[in-house]
Amino acid sequence: MTGEQWLLASLAVLAASFVQGSSGMGFALIVAPVLTLLAPDLLPVCVLILMLPLNAYVAWRERHALDRRGASWISAGRMVGTFGGLAVLALLSAQALSIFVGLSTIAAAVVTWFIPAFTPGLLAFIMAGLITGVTETATGIGGPPMALTYQHRPPAEMRATMALCFLIGELISLVFLLFMGKVQMLHLSAALQLLPALAVGAVASRFVHTRIDAKVMRLFVQAFAVISGLVLLIKAW
Template sequence: MLAALAAVVLVAAFVQGSTGVGFALIAAPVVGILRPGLLPVFLLVLMIPLNVYVAWRERDRLDHRGAGWITAGRLAGTLGGIWVLLAIPMDRLNLLIGVSTVLAALAGLAAPAFRPGRGALLVAGAVTGVTETSTGVGGPPLALVYQHQPAAVLRATVAVCFLVGEVISLVLLAATGRATGAQFGTALLLLPALALGALLSRWVHHRLDGRLMRALVLAFALASGVLVMLHG
């Protein structure tokens, strides 16, 4: 099981390092099947060093204004995510992850081109706070608002927003007793796989068509979301 988790973490880190999104979309359904009790802390812990790396690598393309509005919405959404965790039993989180992943994938594939304004950024931040705190999956709303921006802008801004939100989510999860030593310990064991995937992405991130890669990630999310829904 640890080898399977390492493999999916490596692939997910490579995809997110290359496109800016996809880590939780790829990893959460698999982790939800293999070890649902690890969610969401397992994903949040691993995504912190990954997003530090991506944010530093793409720091010159950061959308400061957008990151600010998303973070403001994220603060409110995180409290909603805590409520979801307290209200829904752990054995139902698989179903929640599957449904949210499928809906996000469908929305991402169908969304028309647009330039995000303040309202869209706030809503994306709030929804991300709810979904990432409760399930570990927070990328789809941010990918939607930045999907028509240059790939480097998406990677830099999403990484910074993820980083701030993940720290907030982990603090609140720990304060409410929803974080365990086993979740942290398993995540730390998989840091080498995460690092390898992130470093591999360095050689391809500037060569890939960001829109095509995001479509592939969302297509994978659709298939894996259906699978985890059936499992749940």
């Protein structure tokens, strides 16, 4: 990355780690579209690598609120869904992947506006895992399905459970991507360059995560997702 690209990407990572550390979601929704515009060859590996320390931190910080049953079933579905994500990566060109990211990001945000309140059960957990496996492996974006599942649960439970599921899923995706030869030194180098910004945003979220209005944060993430997705679609076409 050039100096200008690094600065813009760092600002996105800092904001995204703060948002996810505070609300439990939003990192990939913010970072993936930005990286797609600046350095698309970094997706999805760089995003997956960056999310490892972030989600490990959030899961440990709020381990008292973890939904172990939900995390187990989501992770099981996530394992199966990984193969679908690998197929998407193998079949889509860079332009098609940009369109896929844009459309899936907008669709996920729009769905969250209309879905009624519900208590997640076994089917919801498995479906969230399956869909997350496809989208996160292919694009680095995996938050919307799990956020939909836990959006009506206590914020601490959502943050802790999503963080653990993300952590497990990212490790699974990276192992598969490594065996496919998709993990390269440029991904590791870019992640290391962006790590300081990630740390600043994550630590800053510690001071507001118990006081932040979850509804306001969710609306912010949704709005940003729609705008980012539209920018990607316009650029791709």
